[in-house]
Each structure stands twice: as structure tokens, then as C-alpha cells.
Amino acid sequence: MSRMWQRFADFLHTANLIPLVVLVSGYHYFQALRSHDPVLVAVPIALFVDLLHFRTVQRAVKSDEGAWKVTAVFTTLLAFGLQWMFYNRPGEGGALLWWQVILFASIVPVGLAIMAWHHQQQEQEQITDWQALIAAAEQRAAQMQEAAATAHERATQAQREAAAADERAEKMQTQAEEAQARAGEVQGRLVKAQQEAAAAHERAEQMQREAEAGRARADEVQRQLADVQVRAEEVQSRLEQVQAEAEQMQAKLDQLQAVNKAWQALNPETQTLALFNARLLTAQDAAAALGVHVSTVRRKAKLLNGSQQSL
Secondary structure, eight states, X not given: OHHHHHHHHHHHHHOOOHHHHHHXXXXXXXXXXXXXXXXXXXXXXXXXXXXXXXXXHXXXXXXXXXXXXXXXXXXXXXXXXXXXXXXXXXXXXXXXXXXXXXXXXXXXXHHHHHHHHHHHHHHHHHHHHHHHHHHHHHHHHHHHHHHHHHHHXXXXXXXXXXXXXXXXXXXXXXXXXXXXXXXXXXXHHHHHHHHHOGGGHHHHHHHHHHHHHHHHHHHHHHHHHHHHHHHHHHHHHHHHHHHHHHHHHHHHHHHHHHHHHHHHHSOHHHHHHHHHHTTSSOHHHHHHHHTSOHHHHHHHHHHHHHHHHHO
């Protein structure tokens, strides 16, 4: 029940009853003209006056130019005169009072101008909404580009840290090699001292302890070197992850920019037809925006849809 009520509310908000009004007013004009013209003449003149009034009022509202406004006032007075002739004739209940004739004769000419103004405002609101959506997409693209630049900067910083860690690892490796060289030198002196004499046994033992201490320091340096290498590999892994994220964000940014560029390259007619194909505009709104008939909009939209599928 609530869905049906919402559909009814949407119909009251967006329904275009102008074609129905044109048909009714055309009948009124025909009734006013047939007393002086034959049917074959009265019908075309009635349709001509009706369409002339509607198209002129629509153009005056859309262009907002003084010449069109004056022409719209003239056609409104012309339509009002024919409506006056129709309602001034006696009906089944007799003749209407003068103020009733004015009221009835004003409904279609004045109401048609007001409805044209409503449709123009609604079309302007839809254009404003689309411009807001495009601006939001451009803002998101700028934010993604800024995020990509930040990720690139983080990747560069991580790369500098990895280079510094490699430099420290090389320095510690050099120190380990020097320590191993010193340990070998001490071992050689120990062997030489053992071969010289038993009297130097105490000194040889002292040198042996120094050699063991040197090997312990070398082992400690080796462990520190292994820890540094592990940290360097972790930093390198984080760097690769950050670079992959930056490439993904750049690809998404390129896609958004390509879509926005393709949309901006379309002319206003193609954009309106594309909105109609996407069911974001009705055929009547698209026809009003392009100034053509509804059948022309459907035909061009079908051709545009077919060209897009072939691509």
C-alpha cells in the first residue's frame, strides 16, 4: 500500500499532462471555429493555434528572451479569445456569467504557461543534480590522486629506510670479518707461543682466552647481522605491498578520469540521449530538452544505443 501511495505521489510530482490539455483545448478551438469555418478548415486551424500557443509558451519559458515573452503573451491572448468564444456560447444549463466565462477561458492558456514553467524548473533541477554528481566524481578522483601521491611518498621513504638498513648490514659484515681476522691472528700467535717454550705456557693460556673472547664477539656480530637482514627483508616486503596499493589506486584514478573525459567529450544532444537510454530522463523531458518530438527522441536514442552495442 505504501509503495502504491509513493507511486501516486511521484505521478503527481512529475506527471506531464500537457498533451492531454492540448487535445482538450484543440477540441474547444474547433468548437469555436466550426460555426464560421467548415470542418476540414476548422480542425487544422484549431490544431495550429493549440500547438502554436504551446510551443511559443514553452520557448519563452526556456529561452527567457523578451521577444519570445511578447509572442507568448500574444498567443495566450489568441487562445484566450477562442476559449472565450467556446464558453460564451449557451450550454445545457444556459449561458454562463461573464466572470465564469473569464475563469473557464483562462484555465488552459494560463495553466499551460504555468505548467511549462514548472517543467523548465524541474529540468533545471535535474541538470543541477547531474552537475553535482560530476563535481563529486571529480572530487573523489582528486582525493584518490592525492592518496596515490601519499602512498608513493611512503614507498619512497620505505625504500630509503631499506637502503639505510643495507648500509648498516654491510658495515656490520665488515666488522665481523675484521673480528674473524683478529681471531685468526690471535690463534696463530698462540700456536707460535706453544712451540717456543713450556715456560710461556701461562702467556699462551691468556692468549687462548683472548681468542675465545674474540670468537664470542664474532658470533654476536653474526647474530646481529642476521637480525638486521631479517628486518631488511621485512622492510622490502612492506615496500612491495605499498607499491602494489599505489599502482591499484592509480589504475582506478585513470579509469575515473577516462570516464569523466568521455562524458565531457559528448555533445549536449548525445548526453541527453544517453540519460534517456539509462532511464534517468523520460522521453518527454528529453524531447523538451532537445526541442524535438518524443518519437524523434526515441528514434535517435535507439540509434545511439545500437551504435554503442556495436562498439
